[in-house]
Amino acid sequence: MHQNVDLVIDGSKISGRRGETVLDAALRYGICIPHLCHMPxxxxxxxCRLCIVDHIKNGRSKVTTSCTLLVQEGMVIDANSERVRGLRRNIAELLVTQAPNSRAIQDIALRCGVTEPRYEFRSDDCVLCGRCVRACKEHYQAHAIGFVGRGQERHVEYPFREKPESCIMCRACVTLCPMSITPCDGPMKSGEGYFCGKCASLTQAPQYEAGDCTRCDLGEGFDCSGHL
Amino acid sequence: MANSLDTILEGRRSQPHQLIEVLQDVQHDHGYLSREAIDTVSESLGVPVMEVYRVANFYTAFTLEPRGKHVITLCKGTACHVRGANPLIEQALGLLDVGEGETTENGLFTLETVNCIGTCALAPVVVLNGVYHPLMTPARLRALINRVRREEEEGTGHA
Structure with missing residues (x-):
C-alpha cells in the first residue's frame, strides 16, 4: 500500500507516492519535464540537469533537479516557469554543443527552445549522462565500465583501459546511449558539429511551448511516457 | 611485497567501506597502486575492480604508476600561485626535463603538482619526499634539486 502525499506541480494538484521522485510523479500524471539521464x-x-524545477518553499524558491527530489506533503513545484525554461534552455544548449551528433540530444535541445547555440561546438560524443555506466552496474552487475578522471578529464572507461571479463558484450551501454541515435542527416564528422533544428516545424504545434512534450519519437527510449 | 598486502588487508576483508583506507596504506607501503594490488584489494574487499580503479583514479593522493626515488610536489594553490608558483613549476620542468606528474628516465625524480597542501602562510611551498620547503624561489629550488642529484652521485642519498 502506497502512502500518498499531495503536491502541486505547475498549479495542478497531484498525489505522489511517498519515496518517489518529483520527476516520476510528474511523468505518471503526464506532466512533461524534459529529461535525458533519467531511466525508470x-x-x-x-x-544531465535537464529536469530542473523550481521548488518553492516558505516563499523561497530553489532550482534543483526533479529526478533527485523526493515528493513531500504540500510541496509546490514550478516546472515550466520563465526562469526554469531559461535555465533549461541554457543547459540544453551546452548539451547540444558538447555532443551534437545525436538526434535525441538535438531533439531535446530544440524542444527546450534552443535556436542558435551560443557556445562553440565541442563534438565530444558524450554528455556524461551515465546511462551506460548505471545500466552496466545495476541491470547486469557487470561493473565493466565506469567514470574515470575528474573535472574536464572525466570520461567513461574500462578499468585499466581493457575490456574486463565481466563484460559479456550485451551492448546495453550502446543501446541506452543517446549517441546511438544518429541525426536524420547521418552522423556528423568530427569537428563539424552543428545544430540541426530542421524538425522545428514539426514541434510547432498550435499550443506548442518550449519544454512541452508532444511525444513524438524523441529518440527511442527518450520520450516522456515514463516507460522504457 | 605480497606479504605486506596481506598485512594491510588483515581484518579488513569483505568490508567495502574500508576501500580508501586500504588503498592509502597500499600507496604508502608500495609507493603506488599496481594492477595486481588493485585486483587483490578488489577481491578481498568485495568491491568491483571498476570501483577500485575509479576511486584510485579520482584522488590525486593515489598513483597508478611507479614513482621515482624522490618525489617533488609543487603546490599551485591560490596563495602559492600568487606568490610565484609558476616560475617554480617552469624551473622544475626544465631542470628535470619531464612533464607534470611524470618520472625522470633514470627513475630518480617524480614531479607532481597539487592544488593546495594547506600551508598557505609558507607560500610558495615545495615538498620533497614529505619535507616541506617554504618560501621557495627558483634559485633555491635549483639548489635543492642539484643537492639531491649530488648526493645521489656520491651515494650518500637516503632512500
Whole structure:
C-alpha cells in the first residue's frame, strides 16, 4: 500500500507516492519535464540537469533537479516557469554543443527552445549522462565500465583501459546511449558539429511551448511516457 | 611485497567501506597502486575492480604508476600561485626535463603538482619526499634539486 502525499506541480494538484521522485510523479500524471539521464529502472544521479524545477518553499524558491527530489506533503513545484525554461534552455544548449551528433540530444535541445547555440561546438560524443555506466552496474552487475578522471578529464572507461571479463558484450551501454541515435542527416564528422533544428516545424504545434512534450519519437527510449 | 598486502588487508576483508583506507596504506607501503594490488584489494574487499580503479583514479593522493626515488610536489594553490608558483613549476620542468606528474628516465625524480597542501602562510611551498620547503624561489629550488642529484652521485642519498 502506497502512502500518498499531495503536491502541486505547475498549479495542478497531484498525489505522489511517498519515496518517489518529483520527476516520476510528474511523468505518471503526464506532466512533461524534459529529461535525458533519467531511466525508470536506474538510480537517478541528476547528471544531465535537464529536469530542473523550481521548488518553492516558505516563499523561497530553489532550482534543483526533479529526478533527485523526493515528493513531500504540500510541496509546490514550478516546472515550466520563465526562469526554469531559461535555465533549461541554457543547459540544453551546452548539451547540444558538447555532443551534437545525436538526434535525441538535438531533439531535446530544440524542444527546450534552443535556436542558435551560443557556445562553440565541442563534438565530444558524450554528455556524461551515465546511462551506460548505471545500466552496466545495476541491470547486469557487470561493473565493466565506469567514470574515470575528474573535472574536464572525466570520461567513461574500462578499468585499466581493457575490456574486463565481466563484460559479456550485451551492448546495453550502446543501446541506452543517446549517441546511438544518429541525426536524420547521418552522423556528423568530427569537428563539424552543428545544430540541426530542421524538425522545428514539426514541434510547432498550435499550443506548442518550449519544454512541452508532444511525444513524438524523441529518440527511442527518450520520450516522456515514463516507460522504457 | 605480497606479504605486506596481506598485512594491510588483515581484518579488513569483505568490508567495502574500508576501500580508501586500504588503498592509502597500499600507496604508502608500495609507493603506488599496481594492477595486481588493485585486483587483490578488489577481491578481498568485495568491491568491483571498476570501483577500485575509479576511486584510485579520482584522488590525486593515489598513483597508478611507479614513482621515482624522490618525489617533488609543487603546490599551485591560490596563495602559492600568487606568490610565484609558476616560475617554480617552469624551473622544475626544465631542470628535470619531464612533464607534470611524470618520472625522470633514470627513475630518480617524480614531479607532481597539487592544488593546495594547506600551508598557505609558507607560500610558495615545495615538498620533497614529505619535507616541506617554504618560501621557495627558483634559485633555491635549483639548489635543492642539484643537492639531491649530488648526493645521489656520491651515494650518500637516503632512500
Amino acid at each position: 529502472t536506474l538510480t537517478d544521479i541528476g547528471a
